[in-house]
Amino acid sequence: MVIKLADNIYSPLGATTWENYQAVMAGKSALHQYTLPDGSLYTASLFPEEERRDDGYTFFEQLCIASASDAIARAGIDAASQRVQFILSTTKGNVHLLAKGESERALLGTSAAVICRHFGNPNPPIVVSNACISGLSAQIVAMRSIEAGLCDTAIVIGCDVQSEFIISGFQCLHALSPDPCRPFDKDRCGLNLGEAAATIIYGKGKEGWVAEAGAMCNDANHISGPSRTGEGSYRCLQALDIDKEQLAFVSVHGTSTLYNDEMESIAIDRAGLAEVPMFSLKGIYGHTMGAAGVLETILSMQAVEHGIVFGTRGYHELGVSRQVNICAYHCSTNKHSFVKLLSGFGGCNAAMKFSYNTSIDHTNTITYDPSIGTISSIRISPTADELVELYRTNIGDYPKFFKMDPLSRLGFVATELLLKQCSKADYGILLFNRSSSLADDIAFQVTIKDRSNWFPSPALFVYTLPNIVTGEIAIRNHFQTETNFMVLDAPRANIMAAQIAIAAQYGPQIAGWCDVDANGNYLAALVAVPQHTAKETIEQELNKILK
Amino acid sequence: MEELILKLKKEIIEVLNLEDIKPEDIDANAPLFGAEGLGLDSIDALELIVLMEKNYGIKLQDPNQGKEIFKSINVMADYISKNRTK
Numbered sequence: 001m002v003i004k005l006a007d008n009i010y011s012p013l014g015a016t017t018w019e020n021y022q023a024v025m026a027g028k029s030a031l032h033q034y035t036l037p038d039g040s041l042y043t044a045s046l047f048p049e050e051e052r053r054d055d056g057y058t059f060f061e062q063l064c065i066a067s068a069s070d071a072i073a074r075a076g077i078d079a080a081s082q083r084v085q086f087i088l089s090t091t092k093g094n095v096h097l098l099a100k101g102e103s104e105r106a107l108l109g110t111s112a113a114v115i116c117r118h119f120g121n122p123n124p125p126i127v128v129s130n131a132c133i134s135g136l137s138a139q140i141v142a143m144r145s146i147e148a149g150l151c152d153t154a155i156v157i158g159c160d161v162q163s164e165f166i167i168s169g170f171q172c173l174h175a176l177s178p179d180p181c182r183p184f185d186k187d188r189c190g191l192n193l194g195e196a197a198a199t200i201i202y203g204k205g206k207e208g209w210v211a212e213a214g215a216m217c218n219d220a221n222h223i224s225g226p227s228r229t230g231e232g233s234y235r236c237l238q239a240l241d242i243d244k245e246q247l248a249f250v251s252v253h254g255t256s257t258l259y260n261d262e263m264e265s266i267a268i269d270r271a272g273l274a275e276v277p278m279f280s281l282k283g284i285y286g287h288t289m290g291a292a293g294v295l296e297t298i299l300s301m302q303a304v305e306h307g308i309v310f311g312t313r314g315y316h317e318l319g320v321s322r323q324v325n326i327c328a329y330h331c332s333t334n335k336h337s338f339v340k341l342l343s344g345f346g347g348c349n350a351a352m353k354f355s356y357n358t359s360i361d362h363t364n365t366i367t368y369d370p371s372i373g374t375i376s377s378i379r380i381s382p383t384a385d386e387l388v389e390l391y392r393t394n395i396g397d398y399p400k401f402f403k404m405d406p407l408s409r410l411g412f413v414a415t416e417l418l419l420k421q422c423s424k425a426d427y428g429i430l431l432f433n434r435s436s437s438l439a440d441d442i443a444f445q446v447t448i449k450d451r452s453n454w455f456p457s458p459a460l461f462v463y464t465l466p467n468i469v470t471g472e473i474a475i476r477n478h479f480q481t482e483t484n485f486m487v488l489d490a491p492r493a494n495i496m497a498a499q500i501a502i503a504a505q506y507g508p509q510i511a512g513w514c515d516v517d518a519n520g521n522y523l524a525a526l527v528a529v530p531q532h533t534a535k536e537t538i539e540q541e542l543n544k545i546l547k
Numbered sequence: 548m549e550e551l552i553l554k555l556k557k558e559i560i561e562v563l564n565l566e567d568i569k570p571e572d573i574d575a576n577a578p579l580f581g582a583e584g585l586g587l588d589s590i591d592a593l594e595l596i597v598l599m600e601k602n603y604g605i606k607l608q609d610p611n612q613g614k615e616i617f618k619s620i621n622v623m624a625d626y627i628s629k630n631r632t633k
Contacts, residue, residue: 173593174610225589402566455601458593459563 001362002143002202004209005153006075007298010067011196011285012047020295021302025330029284029313031180031192036171037164037454041178045194045286046162057114058094058105060161064115067197068157072119075201077153080120085151088112088127089138089158090290091465096163098445103518108436109489115157123151124495127487129436130467131344132253133216134158135198135293136352137484140214142202144502148366152203158294159197165441166289167193168448169461173224181256183280183312184265184326186319191255194286198295209301212337212353212362215239216482218429218474219347224462226259230267232349233341235480237271240339240353247276248335249309249327251300253342254280255287256314260343265320267341267349279327283313297340297354304356309333345462346471348483366505369532376528377512378418379545380410384520387413394420398476405440405463406516407433408472414524415473415510422528425508428482429470431526432496433515436466436487442518469514481507491515491525491546497539504529504538511538513546552624559620562598563591575620584619592617604632 008016012030013023030045052059072079079086090108097106104110112125128138135158142154160166170176170193177190202211217235219227227233250273252264268274281296288295303310311329318326336356343349355362382390387409391401395416401409411431444460462468467485474483482503488495491513500511512526525545529538556570565585577584580592587595592613599605599616605627607613616626 172597174596222588223590399566402564455597457597459590462590 001204001206002146002211003205003207004301005077005201005203006071007201008067008071008199009196009295009298010063010198011295012045015066016070017298017302021299024284024299024310027313029180031286033178036168037451040171042167042171042176043178043180043192044162045192047195058097058111060094060159061111061115063161063197064088064157064159065118067159067199068119068155071199071201072155077201079155082122083152084121085123085145085154086112086116086121086125087138087142087154087156088115088125089134089156089294090127090160091129091131091134092160092166095165095441098165098441103438107434107438108487109434113489124489124492126495128484129465129487130348130484131346131465132287132289132292133342133344133348133350134290136214136340136342136350137216139200139211139293139297139352140216140350141499143211143214146202146204147364148502150498154202155199156202156294157197157199158291160289160291161195162193164448165445168456169444169464172456172458172461175257177256180314181282182314183254183256183282184261184318184320185315186317188256188258188261188319191257191282192286194288196285196288196291196295198291198298200294200298207357210355210358210362212355213240214350214352216348216350216484218471218480218483219349220474220478220480221347223347223468223471223475224345226263226343230263230270231480232347233264233267233343233351234270236341236349236351237267237273237339240351242273242339242353244273244276246335246337248304248333248338250276250278250339250341251296252278252280254282254312256282262320263343264341265322265324268324269322274322274324277309277325277327279310279312281310283315293340293342297352300338300340301354304336304338307332307334345465346467346483347474348467348471367532368534370534372530372533372537375530375533375537375541376418376421377526377541377545378414379525380414380417381523383522387522403459404472405437406522407437407439407466407514408463408469410516410522410524411469411514412472412476414514414526418510418526418528419477426481427479427510428503428507429473429479430484430500430503430509430511431470431514432486432488433466433513434488434490435515435517437464438518439516440464473510493539493542493546497535497542500529500538501533501535504531504533507531512542548624548628551628552620555620555624558598558602562594563587573620578619579617599627603627605630
């Protein structure tokens with residue numbers, strides 16, 4: 001079974017998991033109020049300004065290294081081993097460097113390689129950048145990679161730091177609360193942002209915390225608005241095969257926005273879990289984005305070990321339509337399993353189930369179908385104008401295409417062309433690239449460059465996550481299964497094929513490379529992969545189309 | 548007012564990337580949101596809030612105000628003419 005070997009939380013509330021757990025139990029929070037350039041107020045959980053230095057390593061990398069170092073020491077593993085895989089979960093990494101005109105170090109793969117090199121690890125790191133569910137997506141990737149024998153140990157680091165880029169983006173979406181947030185409360189009025197690094201290390205074993213199951217499902221509804229029926233989150237919960245009598249709690253996303261909390265209450269009620277105690281940690285840490293899934297999983301494990309269900313800081317009176325069981329105060333439990341639930345932009349949702357010292361073997365078996373010898377593929381490398389022409393000539397019935405950022409346009413057109421060659425199915429989507437959403441990031445940065453002309457664009461900001469392209473494809477085709485996005489330092493067919501083959505264990509996949517770089521070079525090289533396709537078959541095809 | 552309506556149509560086409568739509572294609576009385584009319588969505592509404600502030604100096608604190616103001620081009624133009632500061 002895949003078990004947790006060690007962990008760490010490095011946040012404004014403490015430098016270890018234990019310090020953070022004690023702070024949560026004591027009802028502490030690092031939320032403070034700050035002011036944006038336009039004079040509007042927001043509340044966030046941030047590290048002190050004097051700690052925020054980019055020397056040698058950037059502040060983001062320093063946090064990742066500090067958190068991972070503590071966890072690695074506790075696990076007693078050799079991080080430089082070839083059998084260890086680093087997986088970084090982040091949405092925006094060093095995006096603040098764009099304001100200084102530095103785009104190379106702002107690339108997630110570049111920064112991940114710097115972190116990996118610090119520990120002397122020889123394997124190219126995988127960055128999971130799947131919006132707010134990144135932390136769970138990364139843990140699911142870690143769990144599956146160990147099960148498939150790709151590595152013996154996976155070090156999952158979740159981290160995001162806040163910057164004017166991110167804060168102004170959420171502000172222009174009118175998603176920020178000026179005051180401490182109030183998850184699920186009738187008076188909630190938006191989220192607080194937070195920053196933290198958290199590391200969880202997984203390996204094989206029989207005792208301790210078991211990563212039992214994980215699921216990701218897309219709403220296929222809207223790129224920034226949650227589903228009104230909680231579709232993706234509901235499907236994730238269904239997929240986990242939960243016995244609610246065994247559950248200590250559901251550790252929910254609970255961002256404190258009007259629509260997220262309402263959506264989660266619907267999903268939990270539909271899944272028959274309305275009576276199960278639940279809490280949100282956002283009133284303590286704010287929304288730590290790429291760190292959230294890791295940080296909140298680790299704290300939930302601490303809670304179960306100490307027989308505690310956390311209270312939801314900021315919650316007083318139920319303000320969602322379903323009668324869900326939000327814990328206002330810390331209370332006790334004698335159960336040993338919990339579910340962690342998250343949802344994010346791009347319509348993605350994820351849930352994982354963890355159990356402490358379970359006697360049931362939860363190892364998922366891997367099966368490949370050797371009869372699948374050939375798979376469909378497509379490669380396009382158009383200019384921006386040629387891409388529009390491809391759309392007009394071959395598709396032409398989706399005006400929303402023109403609202404998309406360059407990366408989404410590329411992924412959308414390539415998928416449309418690929419699907420013309422394939423049989424219909426509810427495909428999962430797993431895309432990789434090097435540049436993340438850089439082209440759109442640069443466009444958004446322009447809107448906040450000049451203080452006298454400071455008008456951050458909501459339409460640009462929503463595309464500053466690379467996984468939005470997977471959401472656009474899911475919406476167009478009503479794909480409601482897994483969607484995920486990974487960033488690598490280069491198009492590496494072997495790593496991509498291995499991850500696509502693992503994802504294809506759970507269903508057919510549209511997968512491959514989809515990149516728009518800072519110079520406007522477009523390349524999409526995608527494959528359509530039936531369920532249970534072997535890695536070798538995928539790698540062979542990827543090698544052909546990536547050249 | 549006619550001048551403002553035409554200017555507004557051009558601005559909306561540009562800022563919302565309404566490809567293949569010309570100002571004369573937009574009925575100033577038709578709803579901007581929903582299946583009829585231009586079929587705009589919630590992100591477009593937020594972008595219109597930015598447009599109001601950037602081009603006309605009108606700051607809407609509550610996005611819900613937009614539901615009334617962005618009913619149609621005519622309603623929007625009327626609101627702008629009464630409240631603009633630039």
